[in-house]
Amino acid sequence: MSEGNKSLNFIEHIVEEDLANGYPKKQLRFRFPPEPNGYLHIGHASSICLNFGLGLRYNAPVNLRFDDTNPVKEEKEYVDAIKSDVEWLGYEWDIECYASDYFQQLYDWAILLIKQGKAYVDSQTSEEMAKQKGTPTEPGVNSPFRDRSVEENLELFQGMKQGDFPEGSHVLRAKIDMSASNMLMRDPLMYRVLHKAHHRTDTDWCIYPMYDWTHGESDYIEQVSHSLCTLEFASHRELYDWFLDQVVDPKKVRPKQREFARRNLSHTVVSKRKLLQLVENNMVNGWDDPRMPTISGLRRRGYTPESIRNFADTVGIAKRENLVDVSLLEFHVREHLNKIAPRVMGVLNPIKVVITNYPEGNTEWLKAENNPEDEAAGSREVPFSRELYIEQEDFKEEANRKFFRLKLGGEVRLKNAYIIKAESCSKDAQGNITEIQCTYDPKSKSGSGTEESLRKVKGTLHWVSVPHALSAEVRLYDRLFTDESPDTHKDKDFMDFINPDSLRIITGFLEPGLKDAKIGERFQFQRLGYFTVDPDSTPGKLVFNRTVPLRDTWAKIQEK
């Protein structure tokens, strides 16, 4: 992880300031608090990197806490997925915690508040309470149940807990101030009745605590020093502090909530609710579809944990609205894969080349470097024969000097092999080119050291021997949305911007050595991009996902 003398973000400045003011470094503790109601996405990765990065920087523990107070939406499946995502990103949490572990303590504290006259049972409908709540510009009015006796409150609250009342009949509210300018302080709900089984406490509880009552107290129970959350919780801070005030022991650590802006990524949505919508409407094939900005989707797409961490690190953290361009994410995955991915040859859009002066039936095994960025990666052998596939885009009958590829009468180097010259081509009835006839220079073999082999020819093409080619399914992914910020249009739904061509499935022809490729292995298909073996692969049929194409300056030249 990159630390050292890098400049600090504003959260680190806050910690540094606390330390400078005498805050004991030993008391530093952070937490990552996901709700297990969906899969983690790239935005969570930023939060994970922030919290665990702080833990690493200050050698402080970081808890993984599941904020599981709503059994209606939460499931164990999500808990397991979240744990494996955090681990995959390369982080180790100190304690695995659950807000549900604190239900009894929270309940006991609630009794205390009732006894102190700071909480009461309200027996109105949610509509009635909403009406009394007022608006941001008008104060609310007190509930008619606000002044129930402590005894009555205690009895009702116990009844709620035991399941004596139906859902919606009663709630427990904190007695604060119905005219507060902060709407959250207008007697916020602490508990609601819910006759639902919880993934951990089963049917033990018929009441469940609300977020505001739970979160700060959980931080306090765990003795978290700095509780970091996103900007929309800024106005919750006042309530966070009020709830803490009711229970805090001055001898213990008092957690401090601070807020940062969530990261938005261009050409996608970063919201569990919207991602769930994509899954449920079958716009993608599940949470780990490689087009999804989820951690599991990026993993399946071929991203490395390092690349995601580096991305989070360079993007940084601040308090203003933002829209990070995906090209930055793509830069980081290319940067890492360039160093570690073995190079191979694969043709995705084939056209046949026949080398007319090459002996029929002959096969030569040619040496090919595995990674020019890493000498230790060694080399392998690839078969060469009379009939080859090259990319259709790499041949034109006629072209100008800017086209460094194969054209009639022109020469080109076949990577790791020979220099060939295009002599003629055949076409079908529609005029489509079906085959290119070439001749090769037998003395130009790569690495042979001959004068001919050292000749400079402008273009180098990748290729695959037709009789040896391994065919595989190749999934080409593009951005999921055509708009850079699909969910910020007032008049349009984000679903209107779905890219209809976000997935193209083709058959590719690969060098035969790839037949033993394992799921999750990553390769650079030379001149094309980075690809990884998808879990859908079977022993007889490989499936490759394109992680990201190589930078393509030729495409830019062509645009002009």
Added chain:
RNA sequence: UGGCCUAUGGUGUAAUUGGCAACACAGCUGGUUUUGGUCCAGUCGUUCUAGGUUCGAGUCCUAGUAGGCCAACCA
């Protein structure tokens, strides 16, 4: 109509806390290259507006403008 938050190149973040506005990405030029990749060199371009304090303001003050958040028995 109220409260809170934010404003620095196209994008994202810095600025020793009042002292020459920098880093990365993207863009553009060139060089190297058996990947039009990588790598190398260069280049473009920034403090929302108006006042004020100060020898000096991105930073402090005032006013304005723009954007975001806040009225779920969600988190």
